[in-house]
Amino acid sequence: MKVIEAKNITKVYNADKVPVNALRGVSFSVDKGEFTAIVGPSGCGKSTLLNIVGGLDSPSEGEITIDGKDLSNLKENKLIDFRLNKIGFVFQSYNLIPVLTAKENISLIMELQGLSKKARDDRAMELLKAVGLEGKEHKKPSELSGGQQQRVAVARALASEPSFILADEPTANLDSVSTNNLLDIMAEMNREKGTTFIFSTHDQRVINKARRVIKLDDGLIVSDDNMVLNP
Amino acid sequence: MLFTIAWRNVWRQKVRSLVIIGAMVVGLWGLIFAIGFMSGFMDSYLSNALKYEYSHIQVHHPDFKQDQEIKYNIKQGIKKVAEIVTDTNVKAATHRTIVNAMIGSAKASSGVKVLGVDSLLEKEVTSFDQLITDGTYFKSVKRNPLLIGEKLAEKLKVKLRSKIVLTFQNLEGEIVSEAFRVAGIFNAKSPILNETVVMVNFRDINKNLGDKNLVSEIAVYLNDVDKIEESQEAISSILPDYRVEKWDKLAPELSLIVQQSKTNVFILVTIFMTALIFGIINTMLMAVLERIKELGMLMAIGMNRIKVFTMIIIETIFLGLVACPVGLFLGHLTISYFNGNGFDLSDYSQGLEKFGYETVIYPIISGNHYFMLSMGIFITTIVASIYPALKAIKLKPAEALRKI
Ligand SMILES: Nc1ncnc2c1ncn2[C@@H]1O[C@H](COP(=O)(O)OP(=O)(O)O)[C@@H](O)[C@H]1O
Ligand SMILES: [Mg+2]
Numbered sequence: 001m002k003v004i005e006a007k008n009i010t011k012v013y014n015a016d017k018v019p020v021n022a023l024r025g026v027s028f029s030v031d032k033g034e035f036t037a038i039v040g041p042s043g044c045g046k047s048t049l050l051n052i053v054g055g056l057d058s059p060s061e062g063e064i065t066i067d068g069k070d071l072s073n074l075k076e077n078k079l080i081d082f083r084l085n086k087i088g089f090v091f092q093s094y095n096l097i098p099v100l101t102a103k104e105n106i107s108l109i110m111e112l113q114g115l116s117k118k119a120r121d122d123r124a125m126e127l128l129k130a131v132g133l134e135g136k137e138h139k140k141p142s143e144l145s146g147g148q149q150q151r152v153a154v155a156r157a158l159a160s161e162p163s164f165i166l167a168d169e170p171t172a173n174l175d176s177v178s179t180n181n182l183l184d185i186m187a188e189m190n191r192e193k194g195t196t197f198i199f200s201t202h203d204q205r206v207i208n209k210a211r212r213v214i215k216l217d218d219g220l221i222v223s224d225d226n227m228v229l230n231p
Numbered sequence: 232m233l234f235t236i237a238w239r240n241v242w243r244q245k246v247r248s249l250v251i252i253g254a255m256v257v258g259l260w261g262l263i264f265a266i267g268f269m270s271g272f273m274d275s276y277l278s279n280a281l282k283y284e285y286s287h288i289q290v291h292h293p294d295f296k297q298d299q300e301i302k303y304n305i306k307q308g309i310k311k312v313a314e315i316v317t318d319t320n321v322k323a324a325t326h327r328t329i330v331n332a333m334i335g336s337a338k339a340s341s342g343v344k345v346l347g348v349d350s351l352l353e354k355e356v357t358s359f360d361q362l363i364t365d366g367t368y369f370k371s372v373k374r375n376p377l378l379i380g381e382k383l384a385e386k387l388k389v390k391l392r393s394k395i396v397l398t399f400q401n402l403e404g405e406i407v408s409e410a411f412r413v414a415g416i417f418n419a420k421s422p423i424l425n426e427t428v429v430m431v432n433f434r435d436i437n438k439n440l441g442d443k444n445l446v447s448e449i450a451v452y453l454n455d456v457d458k459i460e461e462s463q464e465a466i467s468s469i470l471p472d473y474r475v476e477k478w479d480k481l482a483p484e485l486s487l488i489v490q491q492s493k494t495n496v497f498i499l500v501t502i503f504m505t506a507l508i509f510g511i512i513n514t515m516l517m518a519v520l521e522r523i524k525e526l527g528m529l530m531a532i533g534m535n536r537i538k539v540f541t542m543i544i545i546e547t548i549f550l551g552l553v554a555c556p557v558g559l560f561l562g563h564l565t566i567s568y569f570n571g572n573g574f575d576l577s578d579y580s581q582g583l584e585k586f587g588y589e590t591v592i593y594p595i596i597s598g599n600h601y602f603m604l605s606m607g608i609f610i611t612t613i614v615a616s617i618y619p620a621l622k623a624i625k626l627k628p629a630e631a632l633r634k635i
Contacts, residue, residue: 047633056531056629077535084533091531091632094524099239104232111232112533160533 002065003163003196004030004053009062011048011219022048023059024219030164030198035190037210038200044216046200047168053198054087054166055079067163084112088157088165090199092172095153096141102128102152103137109160127155131185147178151185158189164196171206183209233538237546240518241553248550251514255554256561258503259604263562266496267594268574273492274595279420280485282452283357285478287459288466290449293474299344301330301402301440301447305473308446312352314469315451320462322452323355328436329447332399334429336387343383344428345397347436356452359417359430366391366415375435376414380425384416391416397431402441409439500604504611511615515547519619526623527631536624543623547616551608558608559601569594 011023022045030036038046051057052064055071064071067086074082083089096105106124115123128137131151133144141149150170157165167186171179183206189195199206207213215223241248281287290311292303305311308326315324328347333340350369354360359378360368369376377395379387389395391413398408411431419425437443449470453462459477467475479486519526526539573591 051629054531056632057627080530080533080535083531089528089532091528094528094632097236097525097529099236099243100232104235108232109532112538156532 001032002029003032003067004028004198005063005065006049006053007063007065009049009052009059009064011045011052011057012060015060021219023052026062026216026219026221028214028221028224030196032163032196033190033194034196034198034212035187035210036198036212036214037207038198038214038216039202039207040216040222041202045219046202046216049216050166050168050198050200054089055083084109084160086163088160088162090150090153090157090165090167090170092169095156096149098141101138101140102133102144105141105152106156106159109156113160123159124155127158128152130158130189131155132181145178147174147181150174150178150182154182154185154189158195164198167197167199169200169202171201171203176205179203179205233542234545237542238549240546241549244518247514247517251510252550252554252557254510255507255551255608256558258507259555259558259608260561260565262499262503262604263559263596263600264565264594265499266600267562267566267569267596268592269492269495270596270600271570271574271592271594273489275593277485277489280482281478283359283362283419284421284424285482285485286356286450287453287456287478288451288463288475289481290451290466290470290473290475291447293472295447296474299329299331299447301328301400301445303447304442305446305449305470307444308449309444311470312446312449315449315466318462318465320454320458322454323352324449324451325349325352325356326433326446327353327448327450328433328440328445330399330436330440332397334383334387335396335398336389336393338388339386341383341386342427343397345399345436346428346430347433348430349433353430356450362417362419363415364418366413369414369432372412372414375409375411376432377411378415378417378430379413380428381416381418382422382425383427383429384413386426389413395429397429397436399439401439402445407439409435411435496600500607504607507608507611508615511547511550511612512618514550515543515616515619516622518546519543519623523626523631527626527628530624530626531628531632540620540624543620544613544616547612547619548609551612555605555608559605562596563601566594566596 006029007027009023009026010021013020013022026049038049040046048057052059055066055074058072066082069082071079071082097108100108103124106127107120110120110123125137128134131154133148133151133155136144136148141152144152153170154165171182174182186197186199187209190197201207210227212224212226214221290305292305295303312324312326315321326349330345330347332343332345334343354368363378364381369378372392379389379395384390387395393413395411395413396408397411398406401407434443437445451462451466453459463475463477530536530539570593573593575591577590
């Protein structure tokens with residue numbers, strides 16, 4: 001089953017001044033259960049592509065379908081609801097609300113979805129345990145390490161039970177131990193729960209962990225390799 | 232959780248929040264004091280003027296106001312007074328004769344308004360006996376006693392027991408003279424009373440007028456001023472052919488001053504609230520701008536605009552919610568203290584007394600004012616939060632997240 005289908009996506013920034021062709025005709029699709037890396041040098045268009053796939057930005061041309069739904073016709077408010085329920089996000093930084101604890105950060109998204117307090121608490125604790133942060137539920141982000149914060153972000157992304165999780169360079173600010181740790185947790189979620197992950201990176205160690213690698217260069221897909229073996 | 236986030240955000244930049252909260256507290260405190268002071272000032276001025284001079288209701292012949300002549304009098308006035316006092320809201324009522332006369336002492340003479348009063352009823356209505364600063368209230372002189380204001384006494388160079396001659400016209404238009412003796416000197420709050428009015432016994436003046444029961448004016452003092460309309464109606468039905476007026480008609484300058492002081496309060500409050508709006512906008516705009524990434528993230532993961540907007544509004548309201556009780560409490564303490572002890576203005580009192588004001592002010596403030604100020608703060612914070620909140624929801628998540 002396809003969760004993402006992108007057809008001929010282009011993105012031009014500053015069309016009226018100095019146009020920047022960030023994407024120049026990108027087509028690909030993602031099946032449920034994939035563990036896919038979007039790779040390429042800085043400025044090649046990774047973030048732009050993930051933003052478009054995540055409904056945070058709209059393409060200049062082309063069509064994007066998520067779970068069978070065409071995003072181009074959605075109004076901003078509908079789009080926010082769509083993101084809330086269908087897509088989990090992990091960003092490079094500023095993932096968490098500084099004034100909320102780890103558990104509250106995870107609960108927040110479920111509260112936005114309208115889950116009961118009990119259901120939120122149970123699931124938040126369960127997820128914290130799954131990302132190896134048991135006992136840290138009452139810590140504020142500033143009291144957690146960078147790697148721990150990103151793990152809370154992954155737990156938060158999982159909390160809403162989305163169709164897939166988009167992670168834009170989630171390890172860019174992490175040391176290698178934390179990077180490995182985070183990738184292992186993501187891979188485990190993918191293996192055991194079948195969660196679909198699409199993440200961008202330019203870190204070779206992270207690329208090695210992916211099962212499918214889509215290589216972007218200058219706004220175009222230059223290769224798309226499906227690894228048979230799981231590292 | 233919006234409330235939790237908003238509340239904790241207030242304390243994220245403690246100093247900044249405390250500065251704006253402090254500004255609100257000090258502003259409220261000052262406003263309450265200013266309002267209390269003005270109200271206290273007004274209250275004492277008004278109640279003095281009503282108590283010693285105007286009373287609450289007065290009755291005259293319809294033509295008397297235009298032309299203060301004795302031919303415009305109230306038929307059976309004394310009987311009517313007895314009828315008026317049967318109303319339970321009437322504390323006291325009295326009848327007066329009003330005659331314009333020439334007053335002459337051994338040294339000088341002047342125009343004067345003579346009030347012929349029933350000394351017993353008069354002090355019930357105007358407490359005039361309390362204003363005597365020298366001599367007695369009609370007692371120390373057997374024949375034709377007269378009360379005179381300090382200023383006029385000075386002008387005519389008369390003292391206690393000095394002889395004074397009043398010259399006036401009777402009902403037939405004949406000129407009549409009668410000699411009186413100063414029994415007491417009064418100091419009224421009103422400069423007009425002090426300089427242009429003398430008081431004599433009703434029968435002493437009336438015996439010269441050609442009608443010993445002639446009444447020019449009836450004055451009524453009430454128990455409960457809030458029921459003045461009802462009392463006015465009751466009196467009108469007793470005296471249907473005469474003009475029955477409330478104090479605000481009798482003394483338009485008084486109601487003007489009361490109105491003016493209300494306007495002053497309004498202006499003060501408006502100035503404060505306007506300044507506050509800009510202070511709050513500044514604070515909240517800073518709070519929004521330094522949180523662009525966070526707000527972008529929230530919208531990216533699925534917090535809709537209404538919630539983001541609400542969150543900023545709540546955060547702003549919290550600022551007011553912290554400041555309001557503190558400001559009101561400090562204001563209330565201050566007012567209570569000075570209401571008990573009085574606020575002494577005697578350094579400036581000479582100027583004030585001249586205009587009939589008290590020199591010690593007892594600030595007073597109504598629950599209504601507290602409510603009005605609380606609502607004012609509430610509305611101000613909401614108004615001030617709209618612009619920053621709009622700024623927040625205008626953010627595009629993709630762009631907000633890209634910002635460094
Ligand atoms: N908002 C924007 N306005 C103008 N140019 C942009 C904007 N966002 C990205 N770009 C440009 O688009 C290209 C792709 O950027 P991006 O998608 O961020 O690449 P990556 O994430 O791979 O580093 C870059 O040349 C970048 O400078
Ligand atoms: Mg990028």
